[in-house]
Amino acid sequence: SSGGAGGAGDGSYTIGVANFTLSGPYFNGMDRAIKARAEKKDVEIVSTDAGGDAAKLASNVEDLLSKNVDAVIVSGGPLESAPAVLNSLKAAGKPAVLVDRKFQTGTYSSWIGPDNEAIGKQNGEFLAQRLPNGGKVALVKGGPADNSIGRARTDGVKAALENAPGIELVEAPDFGNWSSDGGLNVMESLLASHADIDAVFCENDAMCLGAQRAIKDAGRDDKIVLAGVDGQAEALKAILDGTNYLVTGLNDADVIGSLGLDRAVDILDGKKTEKDTVVPSPRVTKENARKYYDPKGNF
Amino acid sequence: MTDQLTTSAQPAEPADSDGSAPPGRRPSRRPGPPRLVVAGRDLTLEAGFAVLLVAFVAIAGSTTDAFLTEGNLTNLLKQMVTTGLLAFGMLTVILTGGIDLSVGSVVAFSGIVAAGLSAGLPVPLAMLVGLAAGTGFGLVNGVLVARFQLAPFVVTLAALTTIRGLAFVYSETPVAPEKEGFFELGSAVLGPLPVSTLIMLAVFLVGGIFLSRTPAGRSLVAIGGSAETVRLAGIGVRRHVVLAYTISGACAGLAGVILASRVGIAQPSVGTAFELDAIAACVIGGASLAGGKGSVRATFAGVLVLALINNLLNLYDVQSFWQQVLKGLIIVAVILVQRTGRFRTAGAPNPADPGKARLS
Amino acid sequence: MTDQLTTSAQPAEPADSDGSAPPGRRPSRRPGPPRLVVAGRDLTLEAGFAVLLVAFVAIAGSTTDAFLTEGNLTNLLKQMVTTGLLAFGMLTVILTGGIDLSVGSVVAFSGIVAAGLSAGLPVPLAMLVGLAAGTGFGLVNGVLVARFQLAPFVVTLAALTTIRGLAFVYSETPVAPEKEGFFELGSAVLGPLPVSTLIMLAVFLVGGIFLSRTPAGRSLVAIGGSAETVRLAGIGVRRHVVLAYTISGACAGLAGVILASRVGIAQPSVGTAFELDAIAACVIGGASLAGGKGSVRATFAGVLVLALINNLLNLYDVQSFWQQVLKGLIIVAVILVQRTGRFRTAGAPNPADPGKARLS
Amino acid sequence: MSSTARTALEIRGVRKAYGSTEVLHGVDLTGRAGDVLAVVGANGAGKSTLIKILAGAERMSAGELRLDGERVELRSPHDAHAHGIRTVHQELTLVPQLSVTENLLMGHFPRRFGGLIDWRAAHARARELLESIGYGAIDPRTRAGRLTVARQQMVEIAKALVSEGGRAGPRVLVLDEPSAVLAGGDLESLFTLIRRLQRRGVLIVYVSHRLAEVTELATTIVVIKDGRIVAETAPERTDENELIRLMAGRGPGRLYPARRPDAGEPLLTVSGLHRPGEFRDISFTLRAGEITGLFGLVGSGRSELARCVFGAEPAHAGSVTASAVGTAPGSTSEAAGASGGHRLFRSPREAIAAGLALVTEDRKRTGLVLGLSTAENIGLTTLRTTTRGPLLDTGRRRREVTAMVERLDIRPAHCAGLPVRTLSGGNQQKAVLAKWLLTGPRVLLLDEPTRGVDMATRAEIYRMLDELARAGMAVLLISSDLTEVLGATDRVLVMREGRLTAELPSDRTTEDTVLAHAIGHTA
């Protein structure tokens, strides 16, 4: 593409996507969901990746503005806030649609994302039911400590389990870095220091998949159950197969991504839209997993 | 392009050509490749980079409209600031034969401290504290390396980890300063130029003079060539090594403060892998990790090359993962072209010293 | 502890003492600090590490019940595998005076390719392809460094970026192999020992023999000391440098395949900053980034030290960012103790060669 | 000099130990202003150690040092400088990346504008300094690493004369083998300089293995043996033979073995070898049983020529042919040809395979791997061949190395496991020689092989070369030492500015004649 303007005139838009990072499957899936949706709607997409660098995200957005895109979808991932990004979009008068991550500060046009605390709560309630006589629940966090998405999820779980009878919570001291190998390592350490874990909650499915492997290697897959978040295809499959991976909270990158694209187009078309949209995160268990399992999905 | 670079990439004495190339008289006394000498300074290496950059710009300008817009050029200038500041500090350390891996963590720490303190202190003071924190970390690194004779790689790797941890200890969550004044440093412009870019340019200018024209600067370079020689010349080696790490820490502190101001929020997790870009800029600019060899101007060119690569890949709409693939390949291509030019001019790949050559 | 280490950390030439100390005869012919010589091998450095590790274990075992459980020890053994494999490959490269920053990306690429191909190919074959891919990347790195005389740091930094990109190009999403056979390598045990750990030990054993007892291994070490001397002795320098990077690539490929098998799912994003741990292990083990100096056994001890630090910090339930702070401080403490021991035995901090000392 | 001159330097009971090895066992020395105090001794006797202590580079374990009667402590080189002691160390210490000016004026730069270095003035001062001591040919703006070893040595000497403000010279000038790489006019310049400083009342401490030089220059000669002073004498009261006996503890014997020219068939033929900027149209033949000397002034291109013959550097034109005779069982291949009429060794490996060996002039950089043990260094050339299966044959290696250590009398006798770095200079040189002898060469090229080697060892090396030649080897001895180049060889090739200018029979040629050909003043 020659980087030309889409412009509302001929009805075709060019929309920029500013990804904070693409190196997690979730964010990557989001990016591809946006692209897939754009293809259907005949919108041109320019996607950028800041590789986890907040300043680069800001300059990527500036690069996008240099290319005269009509709107920018910001997938901020673990980024708490990005005033520079929102300011430059505001200054250029281009709509800013946030997907997944809602920034704490700054003005944006619209946000579409999950309620992370609710997902956590929902998982916690599931585990409380599962462990009526109490038990030890381990929490595997993604980190780093400034990641409020993860914190919200863990807080949700804690809120649901704190008052449940006989439940003891164990927080892994180290972070799993949102990846399967990280989840594996953290779980191995937990298993070594706690012989009596009954359930594990991980802040995302990738870590849970690693944790599940550690539990299996330790030969304790008949005693420990797992709960994750996201609805990553491999996790859905594990749930569907009837393993000890029992539940996840769907945080569907496909849905959020395509809604985000739709929202951007709606705004450009001048339609009146909601400002903040919480995408529901249904609880996925063996019963309903088939409905959500799509091995060829974007995530 | 290759042809023009032939005159450029002579290994030369980058650090040397700054200082010791004689003013005036007999511009090309040694038989050898043609060299560009202006006002007594040997600018062959720099001229080569200039040619490379002009080529870059010409190609970019003629193939994508977005490149030569004011917005994009300003953007480019801003994007260079962090890497530029870090690269200058890194260069002083590399010249002594060391390395500083901790700069990314220092960026995070200084930024978050400055942002955090700005709530209670006047903004300039809070920023100064951020800068001072970076300087202090650099000092500690320097003392561990010089006084206790520890390997710079391990010392600064440990510092990378520790300082990152401290940034989180200071604040687990991102800090968003309230005062508008905090954002000025990062967003102010002077005419067409961002103030942050001007600060970086000033660091390169003053730093260049420091390294090429002051006894302390020359001692740093000499230490990288042979610390023992410098010691035998009655010059305090440790003191200068400490100085180099302190400069690097100060540059990282400054970069951290500017970055927080520019992004508008300070995160304890910012700055991961920043050290790699900074080192890459130095090495693309011909610096040798063995020490004693490196040029301020060529390092600046290295920073520019890296920023251009990123900018162009974005403008050409290259997909993220292919960007990574291409970025690596382009870097190799750039140093290969540089090296090839060197081969040609030198007649042969200096077989007398392949060990050094490999390291450089 | 310090006292015991006094006998340990004599600078010596660790790699050297492998090959050239004649077995048998005159166990302690050199007057000097007490040295531990067993069966003609000078094990002073290793003994020092052993003391350090025993101290570690004793303290850990007596303060936390969880440490000396079978489960935890098995964990420890498993968690060493990746760093161990990467560290051995890194050591061969460091011995030549180079560095390989690309190992983390190679881990990701090999793992994801092996996992991806395992759908269509027999598992061992798919894994072999993963290993071969790593070897191939190492070969390319080696050729760029040795044949084109490019700086190892930039070449492998570019490779880091490019190979990471290629991993994503191969598959943007994690790949979960279907076949049970894929997980065997990572989870199988032989008696109390994980097979993956045994593989790593075998690499260290065979690799140690390679470096200390074969012409090619000795050439690698000598090249790091003085490439020109080696070239004039009629030994092909380039070939050996290529070999070193190829070994590093192969080790990273192997580590990637084992990791994917162990985790059960291969992610293109795995392995970020793995190179830092690998380099740290080598340097904690006394290797010099200037080349020519490094010990296989001490590198192994370095791997163990790093794994123990991580393990203990977890067992003591230290919060993540304090873990980071402490990890850095402990690393500095370890090399400081090592260095202090060295000072004592050598009588003085060898002022004759501060440059080298700083680099080492 | 007059015996009434004040005592400038007094050393009492100096001891030095590395670890638990004591190298100096209580050395006493006295030097008066204007003296040339020559310190002689065998390799490893402790001369350089003593000098490092004087330079503040090493600290003594016990003892005291007085300057002009006043006790001083030298904690660092800086202290030594502050007391007016300047040193030229045995090993070159220039920073190769920096210009000559920077190396010379390091720590003493002229400045302006509140601290900035005035480079113009610095270069001018460096040039002035070099010219004032007769080394004006060196361009102060050249990178030090580009200079030949000899020129670097000259810069080292000049450097020792720089002090604060570049004016007042040193009180004590310590020279550790300054002449080892100098010849002809350059050596004369050094002597002139020493005499001039002497007249100014500077105490010169002079270490050298060239006894002729020592007896010519010294006012007092001190013999050091195994870390002790064993004799103190004046040049007029002693002779070279006595000195050698004092140093070595045994009679000197003949320095040069009697040679009877007995050239066999040609083993190495060099013809029309050409490398632009370094040497032109070089042709010569080395024959079995013959020792050929190659003399020339510094920078005449001898080292480059040797490296080129050995395949370490490419040539522009010409050929090198090694033809072997059937006596040696070893490899007897011819040089591999690149194209017709232009046959050269493309790598040292090919040259070695054809029976060549090259002892380079810079042992620290190109002769040894300093971090490795002596045994490993000696075994380097035979690394690929001393194997059993895929592994090194450590037993055979050890036997070979031990035999070489004994044959060349490398000290200390247990050096095999020691880092070669800790050997004294002369013993390092022997280790390099040992490395090459292990390959069983047919043609031995030696570039300044006796640099820094004591008299007794030199005699051994000459005897060894004689032996090797008698056994059918062709030897090329590159040297800047006129006496040596005539004494130890059968014929001498002379090189000037990259060309061969003469071939002279050693036994019928005078030093003056050789020098005349080297300088270009032939009748």
Ligand SMILES: Nc1ncnc2c1ncn2[C@@H]1O[C@H](COP(=O)(O)OP(=O)(O)OP(=O)(O)O)[C@@H](O)[C@H]1O
């Ligand atoms: N750093 C060191 N560690 C251990 N031993 C050393 C060290 N430096 C020198 N030695 C030993 O001290 C002794 C004296 O060495 P020194 O260099 O003073 O001899 P030298 O008289 O200068 O010999 P040469 O004529 O060969 O230069 C030698 O046996 C040498 O091996």
Ligand SMILES: Nc1ncnc2c1ncn2[C@@H]1O[C@H](COP(=O)(O)OP(=O)(O)OP(=O)(O)O)[C@@H](O)[C@H]1O
């Ligand atoms: N005035 C000079 N300045 C710098 N380099 C010089 C000068 N004269 C000659 N050279 C260089 O010296 C080299 C030839 O020196 P080479 O070492 O081969 O001579 P040599 O006769 O062996 O001298 P030496 O006695 O120093 O070993 C050439 O590469 C040449 O470029």
Ligand SMILES: [Mg+2]
């Ligand atoms: Mg000496």
Ligand SMILES: [Mg+2]
């Ligand atoms: Mg020479």
